[in-house]
Amino acid sequence: MPDVIVVGGGPGGYASAIHCAQLGAKVTLVEADRVGGTCLNRGCIPTKAMFEAARVLRDATRAADFGVRLDGVAFDYAQMAARRDRVVAGLVNGLGQLLKGNGVTVVRGRGRLAGANAVEVAGAEPGRLQADAVILAPGSVSARVPIPGADLPGVVDSDGLLTMASQPKSLCIIGGGVIGCEFASIFAAYGTEVTIVEMMPQLLPPADEEIARRLAGSFRRAKIGVLTGAKVTGIREALGLRAVDVEVDGGRQEIAAEVVLVAVGRRPNTADLGLEALGIQLGRGGVIPVDGQLRTPVPSVLAVGDAIGAPMLAHAGFAQALVAADVLAGHAAEWGSQLVPSPVFCHPEVAWVGLTEAEARAALGGDPQVGRFPFSALGRAQIAGETEGFVKLIAEPGGGRVLGVHIIGPHATELVSEASVLVQCGLVVEDVEGSIHPHPTLSEAVAEAAAMVLGRPLDALMRR
Numbered sequence: 001m002p003d004v005i006v007v008g009g010g011p012g013g014y015a016s017a018i019h020c021a022q023l024g025a026k027v028t029l030v031e032a033d034r035v036g037g038t039c040l041n042r043g044c045i046p047t048k049a050m051f052e053a054a055r056v057l058r059d060a061t062r063a064a065d066f067g068v069r070l071d072g073v074a075f076d077y078a079q080m081a082a083r084r085d086r087v088v089a090g091l092v093n094g095l096g097q098l099l100k101g102n103g104v105t106v107v108r109g110r111g112r113l114a115g116a117n118a119v120e121v122a123g124a125e126p127g128r129l130q131a132d133a134v135i136l137a138p139g140s141v142s143a144r145v146p147i148p149g150a151d152l153p154g155v156v157d158s159d160g161l162l163t164m165a166s167q168p169k170s171l172c173i174i175g176g177g178v179i180g181c182e183f184a185s186i187f188a189a190y191g192t193e194v195t196i197v198e199m200m201p202q203l204l205p206p207a208d209e210e211i212a213r214r215l216a217g218s219f220r221r222a223k224i225g226v227l228t229g230a231k232v233t234g235i236r237e238a239l240g241l242r243a244v245d246v247e248v249d250g251g252r253q254e255i256a257a258e259v260v261l262v263a264v265g266r267r268p269n270t271a272d273l274g275l276e277a278l279g280i281q282l283g284r285g286g287v288i289p290v291d292g293q294l295r296t297p298v299p300s301v302l303a304v305g306d307a308i309g310a311p312m313l314a315h316a317g318f319a320q321a322l323v324a325a326d327v328l329a330g331h332a333a334e335w336g337s338q339l340v341p342s343p344v345f346c347h348p349e350v351a352w353v354g355l356t357e358a359e360a361r362a363a364l365g366g367d368p369q370v371g372r373f374p375f376s377a378l379g380r381a382q383i384a385g386e387t388e389g390f391v392k393l394i395a396e397p398g399g400g401r402v403l404g405v406h407i408i409g410p411h412a413t414e415l416v417s418e419a420s421v422l423v424q425c426g427l428v429v430e431d432v433e434g435s436i437h438p439h440p441t442l443s444e445a446v447a448e449a450a451a452m453v454l455g456r457p458l459d460a461l462m463r464r
Contacts, residue, residue, distance in 0.1 A: 010037020
């Protein structure tokens with residue numbers, strides 16, 4: 001196993017470092033900030049801590065439905081934020097111990113390629129490092145858009161929103177993708193007045209259209225303003241607030257908000273990595289080009305995570321890290337055929353894997369078979385008082401392979417793991433229906449969606 005330098009300590013980076021060390025490599029990890037990257041410090045973990053607080057608050061407000069009387073339910077934003085930060089700090093500390101326990105040397109600073117086998121470090125621990133191979137995992141940063149007024153005070157990206165000392169009374173979110181929908185759901189549960197402005201015709205543009213429509217309806221019932229097919233033309237200051245100018249449905253609209261969140265996605269953090277000097281030309285959007293073994297055009301330099309493009313998800317970075325380490329160890333490994341599930345931590349939760357109905361229709365050249373099963377027909381969902389949503393299973397005609405599974409409803413982000421196995425392994429519909437699911441559980445909805453495809457559900461009537 002060659003010696004390895006890993007540049008970047010986020011999910012792709014630290015997982016690469018640990019797995020390379022487990023395979024016998026001498027590993028140095030270069031990280032300018034705290035280990036864990038955006039995911040642990042400013043993304044997945046802190047936002048899901050906020051999501052969990054919103055869930056607890058929702059449960060507290062409906063406790064009386066279960067015979068539990070709670071007097072004086074109130075929300076304390078500062079206390080929530082303090083707990084969130086403690087969770088993050090504990091996990092960062094734990095990751096540091098994990099790296100140390102696996103023999104990974106952590107160097108503090110900004111890493112830059114100084115050759116095919118060298119990294120120059122600037123910052124807290126400057127110097128030049130040499131190794132047989134380099135894995136680049138620089139991650140991503142919030143994308144910026146050329147909107148007039150985007151640099152005004154009170155206009156923030158997701159990092160800025162997480163550092164706010166107090167809860168805003170009103171929030172306008174530019175961008176109805178995963179980040180925008182998650183923050184909309186979280187702050188609306190806290191009591192903030194929220195409006196989402198999305199340029200595309202639907203929320204969550206990559207999601208199945210039917211799922212996106214259901215989510216928009218749910219958001220509107222939760223008093224979240226949703227404008228789709230809308231373009232932001234500018235942001236102004238007005239009476240101590242931000243005024244967001246929007247073109248929608250052929251007209252103009254103004255949204256006043258205390259804070260404006262620009263959540264239009266993320267872009268690779270690949271500037272000034274020394275790639276061009278080695279003949280590595282960045283792709284569209286600053287993406288590092290890699291082959292199926294995650295090697296760049298310079299064979300000793302590999303890249304993983306957000307820097308190589310979509311899907312920019314932590315669990316994709318983890319999976320790519322394992323491939324990169326195995327490649328360097330000489331094992332047969334390749335990236336490209338893996339299906340990556342997409343979870344969205346909003347209320348109701350959304351998750352999917354595989355093809356949407358429209359994508360399946362295009363791939364098949366005809367209509368796929370579709371089975372939908374509502375959570376309202378499940379005993380477990382009724383017990384929990386969480387009956388909104390459904391599981392949608394898309395398959396080849398004749399009950400063939402499962403091509404995609406799309407879920408909106410309780411614990412969708414957990415249920416999608418089973419769906420990933422179904423689609424990744426190419427199982428057919430009868431494999432799903434014939435696998436016994438415990439009762440009463442939410443997972444029964446997956447099996448019942450398969451039964452819907454076959455026309456023989458146990459817990460719901462077929463539409464006629």
